[in-house]
Amino acid sequence: MKIAVLLFEGLTALDAIGPYEVLARLPGAELAFVGKERGDVRTDNQILRLGVDRTLDEMPAADILVVPGGFGERRLERDEEVLSWLRKVDAGTRITASVCTGSLLLGAAGLLRGRRATTHWSRMSRLAEFGAVPVAERVVRDGKVATAAGVSAGIDLGLALALEIAGRQVAEAIQLSIEYDPAPPLDAGSPARAPEAVRAMVLQRIESRDRA
Amino acid sequence: MKIAVLLFEGLTALDAIGPYEVLARLPGAELAFVGKERGDVRTDNQILRLGVDRTLDEMPAADILVVPGGFGERRLERDEEVLSWLRKVDAGTRITASVCTGSLLLGAAGLLRGRRATTHWSRMSRLAEFGAVPVAERVVRDGKVATAAGVSAGIDLGLALALEIAGRQVAEAIQLSIEYDPAPPLDAGSPARAPEAVRAMVLQRIESRDRA
16 A cells, blocks of 8 residues: 655644654555655754655655645645646545645645645635635545644544554554553643633744745 | 754654654754764654754753654664763753653663653563663653653653743643644553553564564
8 A cells, every 4th residue: 555645845744744653554554755856855944854765756646645734835835746746646546635734735736626624723714715615623534535634633634544444453553552642731732722822822923934 | 942852773753753843842942853973864664764963972962852762772772872972961951851662762871760750551661671660651750851651642741841841821832833632533542441452463563573
């Protein structure tokens, strides 16, 4: 089972690493990190380098496609090379998936028209630009398209896909392997429960960065 | 505030990326990925390359030290260059932290003697080899040493440290930024709740790999 995870300049690392850490453990998984050029990409904060081992041309098809988000996603919405690759790969996937603002890139490629989808809570209104129906859930499935909410939601996405593809026991074994028994010391991970001042602070920071 | 995250051949990516994704968002954070040589390391499954931008010599001190785990950790338990670097950096840290079997490396460096600590559930018995007191909790704090359970527990560790260092509002803003509102589709993330057959399967796989 071929799994392609797209990497690009300015991605958010955990968007990609969450689903990778789950899906790479599926029996028979051949997971590759794919990008415009072989080499490295830097994350949104310029701190981490992640290695791209295959070019888009070298990975023209996959059973599962995973598209992460991050501030660098915005630029790709007008990158015809990436958009046409997404359309080509999507045509043959079993599951096309995204994490965070990766769904906006799927949208820009025309893959979310009329579909229910999610993204980072702060960017939810942008989904309508691409004809998608915004849904504020952790993982949203519409046909073969699975979109996850912000950043850390990619772990839940990965497990949902593992359950579907390999069944309960394998998915449970993966969850236990990565000891995914979350215990956040605070309860501010959802915009519905975070204090209003915190929500405003995060929103302002994201919007100023997204416009830059 | 200088934060050093150790990278090495055969680490588990999420062990490092979880705390990174949280701690890099702290105001004033200068986070660097440190390793024996500049260049890349490959993860435990050989699939992902992560970039090392500073050598151990180039990062002789840090306010926060984060040591991830993974099958590659075992080899480092006899690597005097790494062990002496850990001791040197630890001498000046505000917080010395580990994720998963990263705690065994802290133990091998002599930094857990008499301390309460945790690690991946499957390796818990090894903590006693290093004079540590094993504790089956998500994040264990003893003095300035904070150890986290397996793989995904590094996100909870990161948030606990963010709360301590920068206060509630900043930590909440980070949690909301990464939309850390976990909703696993299964409840097998803890050895106490996973089915016995799943636990046995994972344990067998880990033990055969760890002996290899």
